[in-house]
Every structure is written in C-alpha cells, then in structure tokens.
Amino acid sequence: MKRTINVVSLDQTPIEEQQIELVERKCIGHPDSIADGVAEAVSRALCREYEDRCDGVLHHNTDQGEVVAGASIPSFGGGKIVRPIYLLLTGRATKQFEGHVIPTDAISIEAARIYLAETLPTLNMERDIIVDCRMGDGSTDLRDVFKPSGSSPIPRANDTSFGVGHAPFSEVEEIILAMNQEIADTLRPKHPMIGYDIKIMGLRNGDQMTFTIASAMVDRYCSSMDDYVNMTALMQEELQAVARKHTSRKVEVAVNTADDIKNNSIFLTVNGTSAEMGDDGSVGRGNRINGLITPNRPMSMEAASGKNPINHIGKIYNLLATGIAQEACMKVDGITEMYVRLLSQIGKPIDQPLVASVQIIPEKGSDFTALSRDVEEIVNERLADITSITKRVIKGELKTF
Amino acid sequence: MKRTINVVSLDQTPIEEQQIELVERKCIGHPDSIADGVAEAVSRALCREYEDRCDGVLHHNTDQGEVVAGASIPSFGGGKIVRPIYLLLTGRATKQFEGHVIPTDAISIEAARIYLAETLPTLNMERDIIVDCRMGDGSTDLRDVFKPSGSSPIPRANDTSFGVGHAPFSEVEEIILAMNQEIADTLRPKHPMIGYDIKIMGLRNGDQMTFTIASAMVDRYCSSMDDYVNMTALMQEELQAVARKHTSRKVEVAVNTADDIKNNSIFLTVNGTSAEMGDDGSVGRGNRINGLITPNRPMSMEAASGKNPINHIGKIYNLLATGIAQEACMKVDGITEMYVRLLSQIGKPIDQPLVASVQIIPEKGSDFTALSRDVEEIVNERLADITSITKRVIKGELKTF
C-alpha cells in the first residue's frame, strides 16, 4: 500500500535568522528528568520480561508517576536528608497472559531502584528515597487493541495522534547538548561536586547568546563557600569553551546566578538534585525526545518516556520523525531546515500513517524536486523499518528525554 | 523604566493556508484535565486563605499531583466502581508565616474534593475516589525569593522562563472550543448520558476537516446498546452543526470511532471518565492555557495549573501573552496572525520582561508601522497592569487549561 507522503517547501524565516531563540534542557537529575528516566527504565524492564515470558511485548504504559520532593539540610562537607524523596510509580501494565502472571509491580520497583542507583550514585538507596507503586492493569479495551493484527506483523496505532521532529539542530540547541555531554563525560567525573540536577537555558537575542546554568552542587565534595564559588567559576569557564567551539556569535555563560553568596543562599544539596528539597517532578514535563525544550519549534506535548514502544504513536512517531529529519539533513544536500510530522489513525498499522508531512526550508539554489524525491525515499524506508524503533528503545539505544 | 518590546513582521505561511493543521482538546473530565483542574482549585483555595490570614499570597506551587486510575465495571443501566480513583496531591505550600500555621493540607484536600464534586457530579465522593496528600513545605530559598521586593509592589520573576500566546484562533481551534461549549452548556444538561471525559481532535488536511470525538458515556443514563448508539449519532449531528457555523470547508465529525459495537467494546463508563478504569492523569500534560493543544503553533511546556499566580512566569506570562494577542487582534486592524512571547529574568520585576517579542503576519496592504505602534501600546498597558492577572486567576476568571 502506497504511503501518503507530503513534502512541501516551507516559506519561513530559518531559526538562525529569527531574532530570538530560546532553548532549555533539564539534565539527568532534574526532578522531571528523574521521573522520565524511571518511567522509561520501568517500561524497558517490562518489555524484556514480556519478551522472555510471552510471545512479545504486552500492553503497558508507565508514562506516569510522581517524584515528591523530600527535605534535606545540605552543609559544607556533607549534610543530611531529613525526609526521603517519595517516588510513586503508576501507569498500567498487563499482569496476566495466557495463565502466566507477570510480576509487574515487583519488576517496576526493581527497575526504578536500579535506575536511580545508577543515575544518582550519591543517593543512599536505603535512606534517601521511598519507591512506592500503585500500578494498574489497564482497561480491557486497550489490551484488545494491542494484540498483533493477525496477518500483518505491524502493530496498529493506539490512538489518532502525531509525532514531530526537526533537523538540523540550531547552534543554541547544539551547544546545550554539547554542554550536557561535557558535564556528564568530563566535568563531573573529574569534579564530583557537580550535581545531577542541572538546568541549561540558552537564549539567543540576535547574535548574542546567553547560557544560564543552574547546577546543584554535592555538599560532601564541597568543603567551603570558596570551594563552591571556585566550582561555579570552573564550570563557567569550561562551558564557555564548549560553546565557543560551536559558534562564532557572542557567548555569555552564567552559572548559578540566583545564588546569594552573602546570605549563604546557594544551590548546595546533599545528593545533587533539588528533588531532595522542594522540587517535585513528573513524567513528560521536561525535555522532548531530542533532549531539549524548544518553544520556537513545533513540539509534541506527549510524554514519550514510559509509553509502550510497540504501538504508542506519542512515542514512536516522535522518535521516528526526529530520526527521519536527522537522517535526511545528513544525507541530502540543500536542506536549511526541515520539519517532519507523522499523523496516525487509531487502529491502522503504524507503518501507514494517515499522512507523513515534511516541510523543508531549502537552501537557495537547491533543486527542490530532486531533494524532495530523496527525502521521500528516506521517509518511505524509515516507515517500512518502523519496528526497529521498538527494538532500539528496548535496548536503550534511543533516548526519550 | 522603558520596556523592551520588539514587534516584527513575520514572514510565514498563515495557519489557514498551511496544508495540515492538527488541534486537540481534552475536556473537563479527561484524567489530565482532572489533574489540572484540581491543581488550580487547590492553588485558588490557598490564595484565598493566604489573603485572609497573611499580608498577601504566600509561596506555593501545587502544579503536581497524579490521578491514578481506578477500576470499574460499567453496565447498561448502571455499573459499579470496583477500585476507587486515587488522587495524590503534591507540590509545596508555605505552612507557617509569622507565627501563624496555615493548614495547607486540610485546605488542599477540601478544595480538591469540592472541585471534584462540582465538576464530576456523577462521582460518589464517599466511594469512588480517594484524595490523598503529600504536600511539602517548599525550599527556604524559594520562599525568600517570593517576598515582595521592598519598594516595588511588583513581584519578581521566579525563574528565567517565558510565556507564549497567539491570536486569532484558526477555524479548527474555534470549532473545537465551540464544540466543547455546546457539550457543556447544551448537550450534557439535556442528555446526562454524555460523560465528562471527552477528547476532541481536529485535523484539517487542505480544505477537509475531520473532528474525531471520543466521548465517555455514563452508564446509569444508558439503558441499552441502542441508547448508546443513538447518543453517539445525536452528538455527531449536533456537533457537525456546530462546526458548520464556523466554516465553509468540508467537515466530517466522527464520534467514538474506536467502538466495536459487535463485541460490546464501547466507551461506556460508570461516572463518565476514563480515570475510573485505566487512564491516569497528570498536571500539565493536557491543554495549554487557551484550552487547546496546538502542535502547529508555538507552545510552552509549562504546567500553568497550580502554579502560584503571583510570580510564576510559566503561569502569568502564558496567560498574559495570550491575552495580549487576543486583545490586539480584536482592537487593531490589519493582523492576520500574531504570536507573543514574553521572556522573564529571574529576580526582576515581572512587569519588566527581558524582552516582549511580538511576531505579526500582517494583512496585505496594512500599515505595519501604525499597526505595530498600536500593538506596542497594548503590550505596554497590559504589562503595566500585569498584577490584574493574579487577581483574575484567584477569582477563577481566567482558565488555565
């Protein structure tokens, strides 16, 4: 069956030429990211269990849950957690299949705790966090829809919904992702004082970029206010250097500007996340699947993390749309900017969207006909191969936040 | 102090001329909307208490919380709730002020239960829902930031963040809001079978509009499958008529298309919401503050509901940006489409955004200079009057979802 693929030229000011651009990332230890990460870890664990015990992955959506902040008293050299973080796992998962019982609650709790221990190694898992579970069993209807559609091996869409993606990244977007990576791969391993709850906000006003970074610091690795101030200075310097590698525009980097050093009002924490002392988190309220929040770009409101990776459009089409845009921009010449939207129809095979809509801002002088033929081919191939998204999500190769 | 207001002409295909447009609304009884509505009701109740007991509204953000679905067995003529919905209130609120104790937990529980009883009158409040509370006390820092900034009566921004709004509504947007109103004001009062959890999705593909409506039905008012089918037919007809009043394009309306009548797989519920049988809900995952989800428009990811209405940019600037756009489109001639973005700077008075950025697609032949002067004036006036947003939110005059 031929797919409805719709490639059009977009008459719009490219992002880099717009006056103002705002981009944000909540790093791995932000309460919303913790919620996302746990939701996704739980879904992956359930997928593996379903694959081991049943014919395939069964219906589940664990894209819910709430990180309820605790209370802490940070202190130079090491403070204490007063009230643990409370993490409530909710969502649904199929608990019975052909006489087998799937221990979804036990699996979910374990997956959440393992994820937390790995992601926030500062957390004392016996003391600093409570992981609770009120996961349901899903409605019968949804479980019906989920069964493989007989002859076809392609799952059917769970909903009439859509996914959206864009490429290439703008400079601001690129820089924020690069800063995130620098912190995770280089700075934090060297300087354990740098916490996990880091928010990077990038604002471009014409050719002036400002990156405002709010970084939790881990008190046990921070002996004094001087230590603290030195670390923010070091981060400022290192991240400024990262930014400069990606742009020739003016760059300003500010770290923990909300601090009031005189009054000892700083972003010091026991474990490196504000979830320990006042900030709650929810699944789907943070980064989109490309790791960013980009109000100047079309965005999906869907919480991708924790959604089942078999037929949930809000997860699969967002991942696929982004994948298509990135591949096309890499392989096809002449694209300045590209937006991909995939629309599903509930109950139809997911490789057959109602429409795959591609908007391209072509480079001046490019051959749009040729270009759009190449892009259409990529869209076609990627849709034909859509189930590979599922496999890569389960393996943890595709990030959702 | 002069405000930085930036009005530019936007070179972009207006929404009505774009090939594809997708819009969605989750009505009042959708689990995400329940979460939003409760969060906002709790915030309003706290505001009133703070105003009564303290100098003014104190720091709080109740933009969290989770609706954990129950289990039900709907049945023609009236089924039963098997496991109640579990609603967890979280977030933070200031619990002490100058020696006074503010009973934030008790207030929140009460506000949530009153809101639920009013909004979902089918719910048996003694049996069908559990309202639990794990609300915290907020971090000291945030409470510090919240204090009035001395000389100025204007609160300071809680964060470096932004709000966004657009006007006018497109036909699809208008129709969805009109359908929502028709259901709430006319159809449901006449036909109590129509439930509260209704999702309206509008897709325009060129000049063809398709509205897909998923409407829960209340079983006690539905005696048979015929009854049910008749009601979906009636809704289809009435809502089609609503749509026709707002457009001359081709319109198709489909109600409960996922039903499988033969297999008795229909959207029948005990209380009119899928929260009773499988669908969880979270604050901030549904409608934006204009009541819609509009992936073809710039959107903010912020959960406005439950945020404090004093200095929380994610709430106030989204409401204000939308208000500005709507007022400007109404009062100023020559605007085809308009986008307003307000950017804050943490710690600065909220009437002084870092930048107020307005993008306008002018009508052909309009005088952009004159037009932008008028718009700038409106922006200026509305910013000067920004605290009226707070008052109107507390009174419940401004919707947040």
Add this chain to the structure above:
Amino acid sequence: MKRTINVVSLDQTPIEEQQIELVERKCIGHPDSIADGVAEAVSRALCREYEDRCDGVLHHNTDQGEVVAGASIPSFGGGKIVRPIYLLLTGRATKQFEGHVIPTDAISIEAARIYLAETLPTLNMERDIIVDCRMGDGSTDLRDVFKPSGSSPIPRANDTSFGVGHAPFSEVEEIILAMNQEIADTLRPKHPMIGYDIKIMGLRNGDQMTFTIASAMVDRYCSSMDDYVNMTALMQEELQAVARKHTSRKVEVAVNTADDIKNNSIFLTVNGTSAEMGDDGSVGRGNRINGLITPNRPMSMEAASGKNPINHIGKIYNLLATGIAQEACMKVDGITEMYVRLLSQIGKPIDQPLVASVQIIPEKGSDFTALSRDVEEIVNERLADITSITKRVIKGELKTF
C-alpha cells in the same frame, strides 16, 4: 457428636477479694477504638454485600488498618485541623466469586467514611480525614478453607485458636461500662463539648476505687478556660454519682488530671479525638470484646474487630465464651465467678470445639454438681446455636470492642 465440655471448680480468690484490680476502657473516639470500629464496619458492609450477591459471606478479614494521627491547632471557640488524619484500610477480602466482581475497595472506603461520619459527627469529612485503601485478595489457601464443608452447614474453624470470657462483671468493670454509657447517652448529648476520645481507667486498691478519666474536649463548644474547667468538674460530679450507684466502696473520680491549667496544657481538641493531633491507632490494641481491658482476667490477644464472623475463632469464640458466661451467671444460681475458654481445631466444625473449658468459683454452700450440669447444658445449647453469633454480628447487634 458429643461435645467435650469440661466444667471444674476453680480454687482461686475471687476478683472482688483480691487486693488490687485494674480495668480500662478506651471509648468510641480513642484512636484504637476508631480503628476497631472502622474494621468492624467494613467487615459488616462486606458481609451484607456478599450475602446480597453470592451464596453467603465470603472469606475476608479486615482486622487491620492504621489510624495515622494528623495535626491540629485547637483553640477556644474553634480551632483548625492542620494535617488530616490518615486512615489506611488493609486486610483481605475475596474480590471475585463465580464470575462476579465484588467491589471490596469501594465498599470498604464507603463503609469507613459512613462509620466515621456517624461516630465522630464533629469531623469535617471533606477536610479532616483521608481514607486510603490497600486491601488485598487473600491467599488461595484461605479461600479454600472457607468454603462450607459440604454436608454440614457448620463452618470449619479457620485456625487452632481459642476464645475466652468471664462473668459477672466486677464492680469496677460495671462502673466503667456505666460511665461510658452515661457519657454517650446523657452527658454528651447535653454537653457537646465532651469529646469522643475518652479513656476511663479504674483502679481498686482494697476498698478504695479510683477512676481516672482523660476526656478530650471539643473546642468549638468551649469558649474559655473557665468553660473547660467547669466541664471537667461537671463530668467529675456526674460520673462520681454513676459510680456510687454501683458500689458502697470509697470512690474517687478524677477527670483530666494531666492538665496543666496554668500553662494552658489541657486536653482541648478540634474534633474530640487525639487522633487529630498525635495519637495513632490500630485494630486490636484496645478493648476486648466485652468493651474492657482487664489485666486481672484471662484475656485473648486476638483482634476481634474486622475478623470474618463466619469461621474466625478469634472473633466467634471470644463472643461466644463471653455470652455463655453471662447467660450462665444470670440463669444459674450459686456462681461467684466464671471463666469460659473455647478451644478450636483448625478445619473442624466450629460447633465442635476441641474442648470447652469452664472454671467456676462457686458460692459457698452451692451444689456444684447440679450447678455444673446446668452450666453444661447452656454451653451445649449455645454451641449448637453458634451460627446465630454470625447473624447478630452482621446485624451489628454484637459489639466487638
């Protein structure tokens, strides 16, 4: 089948002649009594539902649950609840029977809330209490044991366990029960200031009786410290008069002796129970089924409240043993004091205890042979009629705490 009934003469100092006797009662609003009352109300509601929907009462034990105290700020004229009481319902109940689903969670929540509203009419049910539920489904084994034993209509014992009862009441016991009744029937209706959480402790040292009463007062009905002091004085006087009707010994009654009037440290409450401000409660930690705690008498540790009234020995045998003792003392002359112990054997019909052991302190000069023949007959009759216990429990005619 002949029953093993063992009536012996007990060579022991009767309670009234012992030097020291201690008796206690936790009245209806004590946190432990709240827990008991809710557990029993839930069990009764389940019994009625099971009877309506199934062949008979199905397996359940709701003899668990926890009253977690809230926080309040009482104040003359009316204070406020700061943090609601949290009531967790646990235990097990059969959720499915021959294809029917029994909505045990919804029933339990409703039964608990109705009981609380009736028992503690001061409670604002929308604000002052959270009723949560984590009730399970029971193990398969237990449900098997519960099935009627084929030919016999007599249920089989759930456990190897026992019940114990005594009669007649001592003077101290009688007085405490009379005081309780006076408060509930006369004093509180007239003086709503008198709360629900009242602990009556009676100590007899030789011929000197001391009754120490700790009574919560309801602040909205208490305008001042004078009011408060007057009410304790009134209670003291009225309860002293009650005591005098039942004894010719020296009686001292003290009300709220732990008060420190000077320092405003008094037993003032918002709703009349210490559960609102610091005291937790559990099922089975308060009164025995005769309404008393009697350390000078044999007692069972079983929590009778919430146990299923069909085959749970810990409930049925305690009620029956007490009933037998009371009937025998009323009908048979010559008994000074009597103790009844019923021992079950797991899996055997409950009308066939392993042994029914009766110890009697006979009056001087009584004909023990005749007397014991009469008693044995009563034991026999009551055992033959054991299932009436079940019916009376379900109707609420038999108290369990």
Add this chain to the structure above:
Amino acid sequence: MKRTINVVSLDQTPIEEQQIELVERKCIGHPDSIADGVAEAVSRALCREYEDRCDGVLHHNTDQGEVVAGASIPSFGGGKIVRPIYLLLTGRATKQFEGHVIPTDAISIEAARIYLAETLPTLNMERDIIVDCRMGDGSTDLRDVFKPSGSSPIPRANDTSFGVGHAPFSEVEEIILAMNQEIADTLRPKHPMIGYDIKIMGLRNGDQMTFTIASAMVDRYCSSMDDYVNMTALMQEELQAVARKHTSRKVEVAVNTADDIKNNSIFLTVNGTSAEMGDDGSVGRGNRINGLITPNRPMSMEAASGKNPINHIGKIYNLLATGIAQEACMKVDGITEMYVRLLSQIGKPIDQPLVASVQIIPEKGSDFTALSRDVEEIVNERLADITSITKRVIKGELKTF
C-alpha cells in the same frame, strides 16, 4: 522515698496443675513479629541518634505501623514475588531539638530496611518490599511531659498504666521457647528451606501436650513435594526431641497439619513469610515481651515494641516485672509461681510505682515471711536500678516480642 511494695500469698491452682494450658509464639518472620521487630529497630535507631545529637533520648513512640501483605507465586525451585509487601512506618518522633533537625524519617526508613535485610535474608530488598513512612511529630504536650524532671534524673511516667510479668516458665512455655531457639540456631542454618514465619502453638490437656507448628518453607531451597514433606518430617522429629528434653509428659508434635498434599495446598513461600502472600501484620498483636502469648496468665495488652524506653510504662514496667519475677524465682527458694504487677501514676518518677504488687504461690512448707522479705528486696533493687532497662533496650539486649 519508700516504695509501696505489696507481696502476698496467692491461693490459686499452679499452672502446671491446671487441666488446660495454651501457649503460642509467633516467630521472627510472622507478619506481626515483623511489625514488632521493625518498630523496635526504628526506636533503637532513633535512641542512638538522639543520644549522639542531643542531651539524651527524646520523645518518640514508633509502636505503630502496618505490614500490608503482598502477593507471590511460590514454586518448587523458586517462585516469584508478584506484588511487594508494603510496610508503612507511623508513630511519632521529635524532629527538632534546640535548633537541630533530627532526620527521623530517613533514620526510620534506614533502620527498617537494615532490620528486614538482616532478619529475612531471603528478601530481595530492591524488589520484594516497599518501606513507606508517614511518621508524625508528636503532640506538644507529650513532648513537654518527656523532659527530664529537673532535679531527679529519673524520668516521669508517661501514663497511668501498668506492667505485668511472671516466672518461672511452665513446661509448655519453656518448650516453645526452646523449639524457637532450636530452629533459629540449628535447624534453619542447616536447612535453609525452613522459613522465618513459624507459629508454634502448645496445648497441654492434663498430661498430654500437643505442639502444632505452622512453618513457611522457602521454595528456592525446596525442589519437590518430596523435599517438602521430608522437611516437615525432619522438623517434626527434631522438635519432638527438643520437647522431650523438657518434660516427662506425653508429647505430640505436628508440623503443617493444614497442608493438603494431594491438592498441592502447602505452606510454600518465596521468602519464608506469609506477609508475602496474604497475611498482614501489626505492632503489638503478637508475642508479649517474654516472647509468648499466654492466655492462662495475666497479660498486658500494651504493644511494647517501638515504645520509647525512657518513660513508657507499657514498655518498661512489662520488662521490669518480668525481670523481677525471673530473678526472684532464680534467687529465692520456695516459690512455685510468681506474678508481678507494677502500677504507675502519670507524671511520677518511674522508680516510684503507685504500687508494686507481687503474688506468690509458695511451695509447701516454705517460710513465706522470709521469702517475701527477699523478694521485696529484689523488687526494691530492681526499681532503684530501673534506668538500666532503658540502656539495655537501646543496646538491643532486651527483647520485646
């Protein structure tokens, strides 16, 4: 100040001469014992923290909490936990002291988890159990009462209450304690199949003793039904041998008599406790402080576990009364049986009970005057040294269940 010590001769049939005696013990992994053990572990941890950080132990009572059973599917060779056990910690503890914050929630969670890991080494702590906490802060009044009483170093009684103890153990009591020890020290280390949730019930009818043991088995160490049956046989044999060492009466030992081997209805568990599949547990519903439930003896209803060991009469006086009885029976000749009751008066120093009442059944021919003088001396000494109880409890040297 002279103490009121009252030693009287008790005219009563000694327990060993009574026709019927019933004794029970719930071993370490019974749900009620788990609740008791956790409550006590939490109290000990708080005591240590208070001692480290403050002048001394502050007010707390953690004698609450609920073990809500999970669900499991045991299977020869190793089954699985489907729904984790849910453990709710409640009670109160002082959270602030002279400006210090005591992280009572974090301490309690940690203490509970450590205790569980040590006591039930089969439990997968990441998967099989949820430890939640809703601990309160205690009422102001109680915290006032708790302060050291100025001049005297002796704490004041928290309540008008009492403690009770007896000695020596009867044969049945002795045997049950010996069986418990044999299992814990010898059998289980050798045979890990033997679980932790074991209930031992001893019934003596004249000279016939019957011990009924219900022992959970751990499925991962049990490869087949034969394995299972062999282990019950082995336990039967070994425990019979234990009993024979302590009595010359007829002894019958039955292990897991409720099993229905044919229908595979046996006491097989994943982790060795019925808390994993259907049985809830509460603090204070199991063993008394001597490790036994003895309905033929005077018993206190108090939940000793988790009570503060400073001034809580329900804990201290029960421990002391039992200690006194045991010491007296060991050191003083001529005592057949002895009961000690200690009565407190709220607000009075705990070394000055209102009355210390000792009842002794003397051996025939013994010199009661001399004997009672010796006993009185022991009572006096032990009361003078009462604070050593506190120290030994904190060190974990005194068991409470």
